[in-house]
Amino acid sequence: MTATNTLPSQAREEATEPTEIDVVIEVPRGSFLKRGSTGHIDFVSPLPCPFNYGSVPNYLGLEGDLLDALVLGPRLPFGTRIRVKA
16 A cells, blocks of 8 residues: 555645736737737737736746736736736
């Protein structure tokens, strides 16, 4: 018989606690305008964005730009800074 998990239940819950990060909304849900982190319009879409799209400050993606993030839920205004669980 092998032990698959030897941590007490409280320690397991703490170990699986999701990381929280800040996200800055660049494209609100329903918007046609894609703005970069500087606020300039980068792109005008023919279709509205189906979710809130933004970036995670202080984290760079593999291409060297700020890490992208999608936030589900109601429309959030451009520039909103929201703390989410990753």
